[in-house]
Amino acid sequence: MLSILACGLVFFPGLFYGLRKVLKSTFTHWNDADVVAVSERLVSSIHASLATVSGMIVVNTCKNVMTDRHWLVNSFVVFGAPYMAYDIYAMYLTHYHQQRLRNNRSAYQNHSLQTVKAFLSKERLLVLHHVALLLVFLPIALFFRRGLGDFFIACFWMTEFSTPFVSLGKILIQLGHENSKLHWINGVMVLCSFFTCRILLFPYMYWMYGRQFDIPLHSVPFHLPLHCNVGNLSILAPQVYWFILLVKKAHRLYLRKGKAQGPKKE
Template sequence: MELTFTKARHHRTLMCALVACNVGALVIAINLVIGLNPEDRISVKRGAVLTALGLVYFVTLFELFNVAALFTGAGARFRHKYRLSCGEVLDISNKLVSAVQAAFSCATGAIVCAWSCTRDFMRSSHFMSEAYAWFGAAYFFYDIWSMYMVYVHMTTNIDYFKTKLRRPSKSEASLSSGDAVVTKRPSFFTYCRHEPVILMHHLFIGGFGFLFIIYLRGGLGDCAFGFVYLMELSTPLVSLRGVLSRLGLKRSRAYVVNGLAMLLAFLACRVLALPYACLLYSRAVGLPYFDALKSLPTGCKISIGILLLPQLYWFYLMSVGAVKVFLRKSDKPPAGDRTSDKSAAQFSELSAGDADKRS
């Protein structure tokens, strides 16, 4: 009884520490930029602090969701009700963090578009564009680690969070609950080979996308970047789809309704947003649409292609999955559905941008 009480108190202390770190990182980040004028630039020193705070924020948020699900009574009842494994809990936590990041990104995009797109399309900028580029870049590198942890616990019997706070004995290191032999922990490079598209997407957005917004765009405005931020509007729906799937609610009305809303949001924000931004550019320079596209620097055209082509691919996968849901004639899904479900599940891990798990 005393041991149980000590563990409960330790877990409450851990949750309080995670909450303090998480809220503190966000508050400090907001205080760093809230006093700036709209067209101020973010210095490298200020930006580096924002990136560090972003890393603390997203990591502690992920850990907070996991501790709440794995170490509390309410979390235990939730896991028991839906029969969730440790890996499935981590996967749900990853999707929840993706949804939070998407909300921040959309708020940034709305502010940037409201300011820059209503002024000079080519030159007007808002500090939020650079500020969130610094803060949000940390998310994509955190998410690579987070998705790797999900992959480890979904493919092995290692119960990481049960042994996280103490050193396991030799017998526990070789056996999991139920005397099942623990599968060898896959390496990070094994994960990279398993999820190359998502990994490259995260590296591109978190690396090249960050550099373009901060340095490579020169004196150009950030109206177009506002639309890139707004591409994340579909991510909460994608995350909810993944969570409902993990909870075994794929036959529910909520899953169907969310799927339709996800398709519409994805079409508007991921597929049509960049072409619309190009339309605004063509109007700003006074050229026909395709002539305006031709006038763009080669690097811009390549970047648009890298951003847009994966969205078209993922939208195709989602559309195929939606058609199968509506055409399914029996409660038992055909064997072929498993492949498309797996592909769509890989998409739902994006965040973007997944930008895809999690775009």
């Protein structure tokens, strides 16, 4: 496991560093904010793709949702753990360079406690999400579940399916293609993938558990320990919140596009 952890510690920061070098030399007109932001989102998309594929492999392999085991589960949990810590740093760098570019204030000329506080205030929900995965999800997945539930761990990985679409949307906006057809199609994919893999996934897991033990879907929560339901709800709640934000953003973009086009002539 230590060798797998070491691979994760090298892979994600190394990929981020390498992408920054390549993008900086390829797109010479980009500023530091562009380079760091795109690099962060590309690494995020790669991690999400690895998690999704791993999740699909395990889900399709496990016939018994409680007791079937797959070697990929613990291995990817350990390999992916450094990503959570790295991504907090990468998000901070993105925030720092973007604020420095927009404000050009002395407070953003150098890294300081003030810049860290501003980042934590803006991205507190995402940072809390990453920290919770490291401090809560990781120990549970590795030590406290007694070898049960590889299927459900894999299902949680599949929530990352929407991440590449979210990242692509941000990159397209950053490159000035927010009014392109590709951005519109990607926006539809964001909403569909997010709703399917981050919200509908939870009733799907309950349904699969009920199917395993011949329990009706509406009765499954009453057959599970309280901490399981509370844990699922604590993960589902921010997903619903983020989905609402995505829908509101899509609605604003749709209205803005309609106003830009103006009324059609007869």
